[in-house]
Amino acid sequence: MKKVIRLVGVQLWAILGSMFALGQQKKRKSNSLYLGFAALAILLSGLSFFYAYIAGMGLRVFNSIDLLPTLFMSLTSVILLFTTVYKIKGTLFGFKDYDMVMSLPVSNSQIVASRLILLYSINIVFVLIIMIPMMLAYGILAQPGIQFYVFSILTLFFIPLIPIIIAAIIGTILTYLTMRFRYSNIVYIVFVFLLLIGMMVFPYLLGDSNEALVEISQEINNQVSNIYPMSQYYSKAVIEGDIVSLIIFMLASLLAFSAFSLLLGKVFKRINSVLMTGRYRRKGQTRLKSSKSSSPLKALYKKELKRYFASVVYVMNTGFGVVIMVLGAIALPFIDINTMTGEMNITGAVKDLIPIFVVFCIATSSTTMASISIEGKHFWIAKSLPVSELMIFKSKILVNFTILAPVLFATLLICFTMELPFIDSLLILLLAASFSVFVSIYGLVINLSFPSLIWTNETVIVKQSTSSMISIFTSIGMVAIQYLLIMVTGDMKKSILLFLVLIWVINLILYKRLSTRGIRQFKDINC
Amino acid sequence: MLSIRNFSKSYKGGKKAVDSLNLDINSGDIFGFIGHNGAGKTTTIRAIVGVLDFEEGDILIDGVSIKKDPVSCKRITAYIPDNPDLYDHLTGIGYLNFIADIYEVDKDEREKSIVKYAEALELTANLGDSISSYSHGMKQKLAIISALIHKPKLLVLDEPFVGLDPKATLTLRNIMVELCNSGSAIFFSTHVLLVAEKLCNKIGIIKDGRLVAYGPTQEVKGDSSLEDVFMELIETDK
Numbered sequence: 001m002k003k004v005i006r007l008v009g010v011q012l013w014a015i016l017g018s019m020f021a022l023g024q025q026k027k028r029k030s031n032s033l034y035l036g037f038a039a040l041a042i043l044l045s046g047l048s049f050f051y052a053y054i055a056g057m058g059l060r061v062f063n064s065i066d067l068l069p070t071l072f073m074s075l076t077s078v079i080l081l082f083t084t085v086y087k088i089k090g091t092l093f094g095f096k097d098y099d100m101v102m103s104l105p106v107s108n109s110q111i112v113a114s115r116l117i118l119l120y121s122i123n124i125v126f127v128l129i130i131m132i133p134m135m136l137a138y139g140i141l142a143q144p145g146i147q148f149y150v151f152s153i154l155t156l157f158f159i160p161l162i163p164i165i166i167a168a169i170i171g172t173i174l175t176y177l178t179m180r181f182r183y184s185n186i187v188y189i190v191f192v193f194l195l196l197i198g199m200m201v202f203p204y205l206l207g208d209s210n211e212a213l214v215e216i217s218q219e220i221n222n223q224v225s226n227i228y229p230m231s232q233y234y235s236k237a238v239i240e241g242d243i244v245s246l247i248i249f250m251l252a253s254l255l256a257f258s259a260f261s262l263l264l265g266k267v268f269k270r271i272n273s274v275l276m277t278g279r280y281r282r283k284g285q286t287r288l289k290s291s292k293s294s295s296p297l298k299a300l301y302k303k304e305l306k307r308y309f310a311s312v313v314y315v316m317n318t319g320f321g322v323v324i325m326v327l328g329a330i331a332l333p334f335i336d337i338n339t340m341t342g343e344m345n346i347t348g349a350v351k352d353l354i355p356i357f358v359v360f361c362i363a364t365s366s367t368t369m370a371s372i373s374i375e376g377k378h379f380w381i382a383k384s385l386p387v388s389e390l391m392i393f394k395s396k397i398l399v400n401f402t403i404l405a406p407v408l409f410a411t412l413l414i415c416f417t418m419e420l421p422f423i424d425s426l427l428i429l430l431l432a433a434s435f436s437v438f439v440s441i442y443g444l445v446i447n448l449s450f451p452s453l454i455w456t457n458e459t460v461i462v463k464q465s466t467s468s469m470i471s472i473f474t475s476i477g478m479v480a481i482q483y484l485l486i487m488v489t490g491d492m493k494k495s496i497l498l499f500l501v502l503i504w505v506i507n508l509i510l511y512k513r514l515s516t517r518g519i520r521q522f523k524d525i526n527c
Numbered sequence: 528m529l530s531i532r533n534f535s536k537s538y539k540g541g542k543k544a545v546d547s548l549n550l551d552i553n554s555g556d557i558f559g560f561i562g563h564n565g566a567g568k569t570t571t572i573r574a575i576v577g578v579l580d581f582e583e584g585d586i587l588i589d590g591v592s593i594k595k596d597p598v599s600c601k602r603i604t605a606y607i608p609d610n611p612d613l614y615d616h617l618t619g620i621g622y623l624n625f626i627a628d629i630y631e632v633d634k635d636e637r638e639k640s641i642v643k644y645a646e647a648l649e650l651t652a653n654l655g656d657s658i659s660s661y662s663h664g665m666k667q668k669l670a671i672i673s674a675l676i677h678k679p680k681l682l683v684l685d686e687p688f689v690g691l692d693p694k695a696t697l698t699l700r701n702i703m704v705e706l707c708n709s710g711s712a713i714f715f716s717t718h719v720l721l722v723a724e725k726l727c728n729k730i731g732i733i734k735d736g737r738l739v740a741y742g743p744t745q746e747v748k749g750d751s752s753l754e755d756v757f758m759e760l761i762e763t764d765k
Contacts, residue, residue, distance in 0.1 A: 293637070299628030303614065310616030377612040383578040385629050386601035523580045 003106045007114035012121055014097075015460045033466050040469065041129060049133035056141040065142045069152065070235040072134040073159060077228065080123050080163035086192050086316035087459050088171020089185075091115055092264070094275045096456040102269070109265030116164060116261060122464070123160040131156055147241040154246065155234060161253035162230055165260045170195065172264060172271070179274050189315045193323055296387050300395035307374065308367060308399055313459045314374065317468075321364035322406055325357070329410035332417045351418055352492050355428050355499075358411050359482050362435045363475035367403055368443030369468045371396040372525070373452045373461045379527035389519040393444055400440035408432055427496045431482075434503045438478070441510045443471045448514075448521040478503075528554050528681050528712035529575065534584035535736075536570050544570040546736040548584070552712045552729065554680070557703060559723035559744075560716040561753075562733035563761055568716040569609065571733070572685050575714065576606040588681055602630065605674035609685040609716075611666045619654040619661070619669050623676060630677035637676055644672040647698050663690040671699060675706070682706060684715035688722060700726055724753040732760055 056068045092115050095101075101111055135152050138144065174195075178188040230249060237246035294302065308314055375382060382392055411432045415425035450467040462468060481502070485495035529552040536545045545567040552558045562568045573579035575586055577597045586593045588600040613622055620641075627637040645651040648668040658666065667690045674682060682703070688696050703713050703726065717723050723730060723744075730747045732740040739760050740747050748756050 293624075293632075293634050294628045296629045296631065299625050303617070303625050306621075307614070307616050378614055380573075380578050380608055380612070381614070384576050384601060384606045386598050386604075387629060388598055527578065 004110050004114045004117065007101065007104075007106065007111065008117045008121065011097075011114065011118050011456070014456045015118070015122070015464070017454065036466075037469075040473070041125075044129050045133050048130050049137055052134040052137035053141070056137050060141055065138070066235075066239045068138050068141075069134065069238050070231050072131060073155075073234050074228065074231050076127055076130050076159060077163045077231070080126070080160055081167050082196060083126075084119060084123065084164055084167035085170050085174075085195065086312055087119065088168055089175050089188060089312045090458050091119055092168060092171065092268075093175050093272055098272055102272075107265065108268045109262050112264045112268050113258075113261040116168065116257065119164050119168075120160055122459075123164060124157065127156065127159050131159065144239075145241075148238060151238045151241065151246055155237060155249060158250050158253040159234075161257050162228075165256045168260060168264070172267075175271060175275070176267075179271065185310055185312055188312055189309070189319075192312065192316060193320075196320075197323070197327065297391055297395060297398075300387065300392060301398050304371070304395050304399045305402065308403070311374070311458050311462070314367070314370065314462050317462050318365050318367045318369075319403060321361040322403060322410075325361040325410045326406045329413040329417070332414060351420060352486060354414055354418065354420070355431055355492065355496055356479060356483050356486070358407065358414075358428060358432050359435050360476070360479045362404060362407055362432060362439055363479050364472065365400075365404055365407070366439045366443035366471050366475060367400045368396050368440050369447055369471035370462045370465065371399070371444065372447040372522075373455070373465060373467060374458065376453050376455060376461075377527075379453050379525065383525075383527060389522045390515055392522070393514055393518065396444055397440045400443065401436060404436040404440070407436065424493060427493060427500075430500060431496050434500055434507070435478070437507050438503050438510070439475055441507060441514060442474065443467075445510050445514055445518060446471045446474075448518050448525075451521075451525050453525070453527055528552055528556070528589055529714060530587040531571070531575070532585045532587070534571070534574060534581065534586060536567075536574060536579070536581045536583070543736050545574075545733075548733075548736075548738055550731060550738070550741065552681075552714055554710045554712050555707050556729050557707050557713045557727045558715070558729045558731065559727035560714065560731050560733065561718075561720065561723060561757060562716075566733045567736040568733060569685055572606075572683055572714070572716060576604055576683050577601050578606070602677075603680040605677065605679035605682050607667075607670045607674050607682075607684045607687055609689065611670035613658050613661075613666055613669060613673075615657070615659040618657055619650065619665075622658060622669060623654070623673055626673040627676050632677050640676045640678075641672065644675050644702070647702070648672065648695055664692060664695065667691055668695060671702070675702065678709075678711070679706075680711050682711060682713045682715075684713070686717060687715055688717065688719055720752075720754045720757055724748065732757060734761060 052068065052072060055071070056065055059065045059067055092112065095115070101114075131152070135149065139149070174188055174191050178185075178191060230252065233245040233249040233252075236242040237249055372379075385392075408429065411429055412425070415428055420428070447467040450465070450470070452461060452465055452467070455461050482495065482499050485498050486492060489495045489498065529550070531548050531550040534545060534548040535543060537543050548567075548571060550558075560568050560571070570579065574581050575588075575593065577593050577600060581594075589603055591599050593600045614625075617625065623641055624637070627641075632640070641654075642651075645654060648671065650665060650668045650672065653661070653665060658669065661669065667687070671687070674684075687699060691699060700722070703715075707713055727744050729742065730740070730744045730753065731738055732747070740756065744753070747753070751759075
């Protein structure tokens, strides 16, 4: 166990180092970053409390307040499952420090356990941010006894275990199935997308959207209990104070964790060996004559695009919004909005929300926010090439445009399906294009300010680094501004026009900064 | 071909990694840059190839300042680092085509170069494989081929023989001689003093960031071996 803890310690330190770019930032900048992250955690906890309190108030009206803890626990588990599946490749398989870790005198199961605990350490922060505010909200609304707090705190640390194991099982199966393909990463990405979308669509196929909150909650609880029996034990332990359920919940989580570590330990090395050495690669002479020449910009662009699709975590984190939007747009003609919204007659309001939906999907699809950091130890190549820094920037921005291109198609389709007037459709299309420019340039500007080239896990760079956090939250802040403009002006066209003016002023400032300070920052990055 | 003028580089804390370095390498020269670990060899090399920014002094490649016009300088230079971390997500041939595209080498020319050097370094059969499956030596060979693909006027290598098998080492030495005979210049760092003595017509020895010996190999070593001269210089003032 001591060895596992030491391994986790080293890996956690490496993650924190990549997150905050430790050793690559000035102390003052680092202190501001810590403060920023603390403020973000407080803000998210506040939001969680707000949602828990509102949901709790609704449930209390129907005398169902006791559903709140289980509902939040189930919701947290589902989110953990969603966000962990695509982290398996990169954390358990094909991770950068594999050779170093495997050469140490520790068993494969211990290495698997250390990697799972690493995932646990990342996820427990999320659990604490969601569940502690919920406990407080429930405490205020239901006035439970001390046993609720004791049992809730005890179970808190066991909640992520089983979702992580389920995600690891799915991730392992997908890795195993796809490793035989030449383009195994692309096949893996498609599988994970299909799985996650399936998981999102499945509950809707079962449920009825017209049910009241309490019925929905009860229904979700029942469904989750059927699919995920652990929630029943959680509910009995926390709400009813059943010690046996508490022990079952904690023991089952621990046992599943240990059993999986032991079992995966048996195939861990085999899967990683295939992934690392490319057992199924093409044999024989390479046909050199088939090579086509490209311009330097095109060559850089192609290289960037290949780099993007080589990382499952990168694609999943920055492409999910685009995929959801495209699928939503394709599905829209087959959905009757009027029937769905019933007597509420909110079709007009839904139309007003289209610009918000579009900019939100774009806001979550910045590939440039990690495009410098993802170069990692290869950064010396970019620096030694006979091309201008601006050309390198353009190639990275072009990749982001490529990833966002389907959004324009989806926007057109949505506008057409919703029968929006031509001018409204044109404005929304302009909005999508302009915001795509913002997200792409802004991500790069931020990554140049907060680069982190020393990392062992791509997840940290793409998901948890200072650069990605600032980039995502600012872009979502811009979505909020667009929403506020709609609220203030009360007119979609006016709000889009105002937003377009704002976004182009910012775009021009950002481009100016990229072509001046950005170049200096690029030169200053040590590799 | 390469002129280093009063080049200095300090790192955090004010420690000077390189202090007032002056060097001249002409076309046809094979220059061996020797020094103990941490002497300032890699810092100098990274500054020459435009990977490391610097404030003091200047470095001119074919008369052009790397500070003022880095792209022109890089266009005629090739660099092989001590640890060739190449793009793992590309295949060997994919990487070579990428480099050839960036240096705007036409299709026929690149094919000829790739065939010639891949055959010489026995890497042809592996060019279709992912770089992630390459050993250190194979990556080194690929980096060498990619460096030669645009016929550089200045080839800069940091510890090029580390990780290469004996046959590849000999092949690289022959390639270096051939390149110099065609008018290019080579600047390389090494710890293998015997190779430096045999291969280089010019030698520079750096100690704690300062050049302590520099000139034609015969002048630097005199009647002693390069190893003896190096040890003597390194031991002085210890």
